[in-house]
Amino acid sequence: MTRTAAQGLVMVGAFVVLLVVASVGFIKLDPPGVRGTVIGAGLGLVNLLVGWLVTRHSLRHGMKSAMTTLAGGFLARLFVVVVLILLFRRTGAVDPTAFALTFLVFFFAYLGVEVVVVERSLDRTRRAA
Secondary structure (H helix, E strand, C coil), X not given: CCHXXXXXXXXXXXXXXXXXXXXXXXXXXXXXXXXXXXXXXXXXXXXXXXXXXXXXXXXXXXHHXXXXXXXXXXXXXXXXXXXXXXXXXXXXXXXXXXXXXHHHHHHHHHHHHHHHHHHHHHHHHHHHC
């Protein structure tokens, strides 16, 4: 693993820790807070699994394809999260802060997975050359 990738993973880990600490301080364990946490975790896990599969697949088609997929995925996730937060704010049934903080924990975990998957792909390319 390159030094840059290792530093990226340390940064991702630090963000996850900070977000977990912030979540403990901001999320209330009332019904809307629990619903927001569960929805954020569920969507975050789906994002993690689908993102991992799509990233692996796109890397097989070259780095340009992978970068396009990663950028498109980022925009799609951003759109979904913003729409859900706005919906949750209107209904009041789900705490948007709990949702957002929990989703962000999984989002940064996914970034760590992306770093590892891309780094492994580059290692294979370097060894083959």
